[in-house]
Amino acid sequence: MALLTLAEAKAQLNITSTSNDTELQVYVDAVGPVIERFIGPVAERIVVETQDVARDGVQVLVLRTTPVVSLTSVEPLLASGGTSYDVGALVLDGDTGIVRRADGGWLRGPLKVTYTAGRGEVPATVNLAARMLVQHLWQTQNASRGPVLPGGGDYSVSEPVAGLGYAVPNRVLELLEPYRLLPGVA
Structure with missing residues (x-):
């Protein structure tokens, strides 16, 4: 059970060619630990x-x-x-x-x-959050390869001060909220 497949990421990004598959697979693999940091293990x-x-x-x-x-x-x-x-x-x-x-x-x-x-299955909302996170990371890193939303939005790569971006946009965090880990005790 995969949190996100390469095919799902390509569908989210409207990519039909295979020319960027190797690089995009790195992004797909990278979002798993980020998502799991907020909601715990997905794959059993x-x-x-x-x-x-x-x-x-x-x-x-x-x-x-x-x-x-x-x-x-x-x-x-x-x-x-x-x-x-x-x-x-x-x-x-x-x-x-x-x-x-x-x-x-x-x-x-x-x-x-x-x-x-882990989880018996990947909830649809968690899969969507993973798709959106790949989209965010792909577009901020590869803005010249695809359209940037008007006004930049979550995907702006022309920030006023270099290095003040963020890896996980609020919309992804909001999708993960129902599955968030309970606070721990130190």
Whole structure:
């Protein structure tokens, strides 16, 4: 599952030739980490992390990479023993990454947690945001290759002071807003 394909980017830019495919693919590849910085992983990936839970235990674990699709395993970090937890007996809030025991009991650690983070599919709004971000970056870098919107708008490359541009236009941020990561706790 790709956040954005080369064909989708070319459609957004109204490009029909293949002469810029190699360069444009760099832009397509670059928008993924930018989008994921705001909304978390899109493509599903396996994450293994250590939860430094004290042996006294906690009632919830907070996974670091959200959204979470599924839990694979929750097992003791130390080979010398500890408790493994049946993931079927755990409750996962995929949006927040909060894991707790269904029976209300305590989780004791330290623990190694393996899970799948990402999204089952790319929401249409997120795909559109990626298309618009590629368009913005392509037009600011390659203004001579295509039309620039009247008045410059988000795509102006003739800024009064060099270097005061921005990589992610507000319209892209607004499209991503419903999928934004929750604020973290330091």
